[in-house]
Amino acid sequence: MNIPIKMIGIATTIFWVFLIAFSVSAAFSAKDIQFNFGDPQTGMTADNELFFSLPIAIANRGFYSIGDFNVTSKASDMNGNEIARGASFVSIIRPGEEITMFHNITLDINEILQGDRNYLFNDTDLRIHEAVGLSLATIIPVQASGNFTLPWGAPLYNFMLGNPTYSPYNATHFRVNVPISFENHAFFDLTGSLQIHMYNDRNTRIGDGQTNIETAQHTGYNGNIEFYISIVNAITPGTSPEGHFDVYLFSPLFNYGPWVIPYG
């Protein structure tokens, strides 16, 4: 009986030594894993979606391989509705290996604006959930996650159409001038075309105007749209001109409209 018991003792001791040595060396080598985050790049995909690309450099200077390295990002609005998601994955990073991966997130602004037009006109915050996971020595899963808020700048912040001014153009038409102003608080440049349809108080469309806009991020825009309307349709005799504009914005990133703005 003594020999089998001793053998159990010896085997247990050997396994304990292996387990402790492996655990200690895995924990020790974890400190030799280095992560470096590069400058995020933004651009547009072929589908006219905005993308962020974050370069992540991983240097594994530890003793063991890193398995299942993954980064997941989720952006949601303040009500918790998901608006964008991105995930990146590297199956294995061997000891001594240095790799650079790109963590990409695409943002369909058109879809976001369909859900809530406030993103177009009001600055707000987005909730970002970031999770980074890996398997130390390919068998010990480790995950770090955090929640952050990211300010969202409205591309048409404080958008205003001024009161139209009329000047005679010829015997049958007025020239109408409508001032436009807004501030582009977004992190992207806003280019595109702004169209307005003018309706009189009888809800008859009396004129259309269009202007191209090109506003760099974090700058303001002041301009105007000029177009011509028939004298006959413009004003109900004996009243001041009033009605509404239908405003449309067409840009490579998103289209929006109609947005009804009364005048007069």
Place this chain on the structure above:
Amino acid sequence: MDDKTKSSRRSFRDFAFKALKAAIKAIIVYVAYFFVWSFLSPLSELIPGIQQMMETFVIVYIVLMILGDLTSGTIYQHFFSAAKALFVIGYLMLSLNGGLFGITFENISLMIDLRVFMLIAMILGLLGLAKSVLQAIDFMNQKAELPLR
């Protein structure tokens, strides 16, 4: 009188030998702990309280080991050996929170899944417990066999 004196001297010498053996083993375990801790010390910045957790474990383990050595040759040696194995299992389960070890600082949470490690440690702990039980049975068997000789 002489036999009694000789017997008490022998007992004292045996006990001194056991105490010396226990002290040497305790020193070896504590030195091993220091050696292991020198590798794990960077973790103390990341996981506050890990040093205290490990020290408590090592102290209780050494105390049980010393008691086991001092009582060697008696059935109590096997009780302490079994207690040591149970303590390893229980302490690992409690301190590792069932294998899912999580810490949070500011708004970042870190989760380490040590279930595989814990499973292996549990199996080894159970093997240690089984060994203690078998040793106790063997010890009782030998005691029972003596009068027959």
